Amino acid sequence: MQVEPFFQEDTETALMHQVDWLQKHAQLSDQFFLNLLKVDERTFSRWRIGDEALSDTLREHLREFWQMTLHILSFVNFDLRLLNMMVEHSSHANARAVRSAFDPPWLGTSLRAYLETHGIAGTRKVNQWVQTMRFGNPS
Numbered sequence: 001m002q003v004e005p006f007f008q009e010d011t012e013t014a015l016m017h018q019v020d021w022l023q024k025h026a027q028l029s030d031q032f033f034l035n036l037l038k039v040d041e042r043t044f045s046r047w048r049i050g051d052e053a054l055s056d057t058l059r060e061h062l063r064e065f066w067q068m069t070l071h072i073l074s075f076v077n078f079d080l081r082l083l084n085m086m087v088e089h090s091s092h093a094n095a096r097a098v099r100s101a102f103d104p105p106w107l108g109t110s111l112r113a114y115l116e117t118h119g120i121a122g123t124r125k126v127n128q129w130v131q132t133m134r135f136g137n138p139s
Contacts, residue, residue, distance in 0.1 A: 007070070015059060016048065018066045025080050026069070026087055028112070035116035036123070037061055061120045068127040075130050087111050105129055 006017035022028045034044055037058055046052035054062070076082035090110045099107070105125040106114030115122045 010063065012053070012059070015062050019048070019062070022069065026083055032112065032116060036065065036119055038119050064120060065123050068123050068130070071127055071130045075134055
């Protein structure tokens with residue numbers, strides 16, 4: 001997989017390319033980003049075409065989401081099929097089962113639905129979980 005320069009850049013243009021890439025490769029719609037960022041459609045649409053800037057807070061939230069995505073991509077060895085499976089798969093939670101620290105924060109729903117519901121706080125929890133699974137002490 002060839003990595004485009006915008007993968008590592010931290011500019012407004014790079015953020016736009018990152019959103020485009022996520023829409024193309026992870027099938028994340030404008031509606032997903034509206035829910036994730038808790039932003040209105042007009043603002044997001046105008047930003048996408050370059051007619052309006054997002055607030056510093058919203059740009060930072062997009063950067064955090066992109067970093068989480070990069071961590072997930074690394075976790076799945078940059079396999080886009082696995083990324084999509086991870087985004088779409090609904091994990092079922094047994095109501096009687098004891099939760100484990102290894103359970104993903106989106107247990108009982110899909111990663112997509114979890115992020116749409118929990119926004120940036122959900123992004124942070126998922127990022128922490130992914131990094132714990134990759135680098136944490138499993139014992």
